[in-house]
Amino acid sequence: MIFSRQTGYAIRALVHLAQNMNNGAVLASAIAKTENLPAPFLSKLLRDLSSNGFVNSSKGPGGGFTLLRKPDEIALYDVFILFDGLTLAQDCILGHGVCSDETACCVHQLWKTKKAEVESFLKLTTIADLVKMREKKLWIPQP
Amino acid sequence: MIFSRQTGYAIRALVHLAQNMNNGAVLASAIAKTENLPAPFLSKLLRDLSSNGFVNSSKGPGGGFTLLRKPDEIALYDVFILFDGLTLAQDCILGHGVCSDETACCVHQLWKTKKAEVESFLKLTTIADLVKMREKKLWIPQP
């Protein structure tokens, strides 16, 4: 898969927060419940999102998480980099360590163009785009 | 990453076999050594490649592995499917189970076009292409 599960879960949490921006802080437990994510694992992801300036957290009654950055200024790529690092950019697709124009495996030259397109897609697609998709009901939840 | 390590290793083994098609059977240990792959793990991959008609194996002195299919008729996609199954095609990129036009997450519609391009790349690129890259020295081995 392109993303690790962490990245996928974090993106879903951010979309949820973006959809509830005007309702005050959202509980971690509420995100876990409605997005169907493992609560304690999500908790760790939210902490990472918090310490990296994506969300704000506040304790106590009325507390919870709120989005710090604007949804259209959070690219999927940002979240991807935060949780998965530069794997897509640097790791050899054939499991041969790091691949670049300097040390390349035999697919590197062929793959790098397509890879750049994928990266570009992830950089251009934002949380706001996903919120729009949800609002347009252009998605069908799993049974 | 796109591929699991299994897939990457298997592709490297196939490229190696393709490069040595006219020198008789190649030992698993020789592939492991020159491709720098963990030998017992490679052994399992070769068995899978063998039971799926990619390579032939023969025991005893003079034995080893030979390519059964022509290099230009082995797409990277074939190897990918063998070891990783339909993960790219079916798995939800956000870790939400299976995604299709019937049950889609909020990125599905946006992602599926790019995904199709990646799949198409993997279907069009063959072991023969990688051999060509090696022959043209269009690769630089890791230090």
Added chain:
DNA sequence: ATCATTAATCATGTTTTTGTGACTAAGCCA
């Protein structure tokens, strides 16, 4: 027939990723 050579099998170990639960610290409100 025996021996060296080679793949196949099996059981096990290690690491990474994912997931859980108990506890701690902080903030709000009465």
Added chain:
DNA sequence: TGGCTTAGTCACAAAAACATGATTAATGAT
């Protein structure tokens, strides 16, 4: 202050992926 609510932290458990080693079975050469 005291108690409730909430995130943060920590230690650990489970699962998957990755890797190793020892043993067995098959084959060809002598």
